[in-house]
Amino acid sequence: MAQRPRGDRDAAERQAKRSTPRDRTAGAPSEGPEARVRIAVLGGFDLWVGDEPAEIPLSSGRLLAFVALCSRAAVPRALIAGTLWPDAPDRCAHANLRSALSRLRETGKQALDIGASEVRLARGAAVDFQHARSLAHRILDPAQNGKHDPGIATVEALAADLLPGWYDDWAQLEAERWRQLRLHALESLADTFTAAGRYAEAVAAARTAVHADPLRESSRICLVRAHLAEGNPSEALHDFNDYAQRLGAELGLLPTERLRELVAGLCTTVAPR
Structure with missing residues (x-):
């Protein structure tokens, strides 16, 4: 797939988020209501901590969304850096990753378990996509017919x-x-x-x-x-x-x-x- 220049892609993402805003007064994503930290990637990106939406920079949101899509797996820092900043030299990509992690601030960091060599979704964080994907798989599984x-x-x-x-x-x-x-x-x-x-x-x-x-x-x-x-x-x-x-x-x-x-x-x- 052809790469857009990074500046163009970031600008397009910012425009998309402005043109299709999520209703931030309507309440947090419904998946995992008992979870303190909730990440939404369906219909747009949002992070909720408790009952409040958390504002984070775009680069940190991309990092959080990528890790959220990896489910509960531990994601090596090298993989994150190389995926999110594919056009940058390794040294710069890793610096960008460190910057994105630091800009999450304490609120956003509650969504992640950050290790020296890997990052994973925090144990108590919920992602709307995980629920929806599991639901789709159940619908398509013949063994689940009649069970829901x-x-x-x-x-x-x-x-x-x-x-x-x-x-x-x-x-x-x-x-x-x-x-x-x-x-x-x-x-x-x-x-x-x-x-x-x-x-x-x-x-x-x-x-x-x-x-x-x-x-x-x-x-x-x-x-x-x-x-x-x-x-x-x-x-x-x-x-x-x-x-x-x-x-x-x-x-x-x-x-x-x-x-x-x-x-x-x-x-x-x-x-x-």
Whole structure:
């Protein structure tokens, strides 16, 4: 993946955080309410200590987010420095790491266990992504079928992108992994809800997946199936036509036969533009 100049990437991250602010008055992330330190990386980055959001510099936030995505594993300082500052000489990268750690101040340092050669997430810190990822894996695990009853709250837990607006290679790689995982989980949820006659939840799950990737046909199929099962052919046709037009305009493609067969016979569909 091509690197943007560091100054451009940092500027883009700052702009992204300004353009999609999190509601810092609405309360801390819901995951791990018993935890004193909570880190949010879904929908944007935030650090909460107790009931208060903690303000930390951007470089320290990048450090904290990277370690949080490594779960509970101990992360060597050399790996952190080389990943967060890939274009800098080793000596400068390690100096940048020491600076980012020092700028966390005492509040931010509560989220980490900092050793001489490695850094790990503090034992009592909670990360919203860990909960959401575990939830997605449970949904996709056949052995877990029937062991939990997902609902709208489950759909909402899978709705957010990982670190949107962050252009570092490591962040984009993790964001794409999360996108694929949650899309498959949302599609599985939509089919499960449809089979159970829980159509409002089925449509919500499928539409959340469609919103994440409007050109992903498997998500559109889940949405069309949910509409048809509920007895809403007009909505099924509307979503089919919307997809066909987008697909034709952006990629010059037609929907596959699998999707076309779902709406065949409803009425004359709108041809892609």
